[in-house]
């Protein structure tokens with residue numbers, strides 16, 4: 727009897743916290759983030775209503791069929807009911823997965839728009855580096871032998887290539903608001919993960935691979951970029967920021983950085 731009541735109370739408390747959106751995600755800053763949240767809410771409502779009904783029914787069964795000193799009865803169950811709820815669950819899950827995949831694939835399977843600003847990302851134990859092509863719009867060649875973290879060349883930009891002379895490297899990510907951005911993700915050692923909560927995006931970075939990844943941030947502000955793959959003892963300190971700037975501020979920053987070279 728008491729157990730049934732505990733199940734009901736727990737169900738009500740859980741539903742209260744979900745519906746009230748306490749400890750919720752930070753607001754999204756991109757169209758993808760909004761689409762992601764809308765899909766997340768649909769999934770949560772569908773599964774939430776089923777969860778609520780199932781838990782209330784569970785509490786009811788506990789109360790109704792509690793031990794009253796009678797004898798237990800064996801039943802074979804009901805085949806029709808089994809088929810109905812198994813099929814309904816399958817249709818529901820496949821439907822939700824298909825709807826969610828559409829939003830996920832728009833980022834991961836579709837190419838970035840041709841005018842996207844390309845930024846290279848280098849992840850390593852335990853720091854981030856970002857490279858911009860500079861005013862000439864071209865990335866300089868890389869030479870692994872010239873990688874020098876202390877000397878400010880974490881990418882190993884080849885000093886002999888003129889296209890690399892104006893390349894800008896930064897320890898934090900700066901992007902213009904309202905413009906498509908394409909990141910090219912690389913790792914120098916182990917698997918890391920690029921994650922920005924407000925973009926609702928997360929992508930593994932695998933050594934030996936160049937992984938393209940695109941988004942458009944519409945909201946000016948500073949957002950945390952924590953490495954989200956346990957990558958070693960210093961994993962907890964592998965974090966930087968993504969600063970979304972107005973186009974004018976971004977252009978100014980890039981020019982200033984390139985001029986300092």
Ligand SMILES: [Cu+2]
Nearest residue numbers: 918953957964
């Ligand atoms: Cu990492």
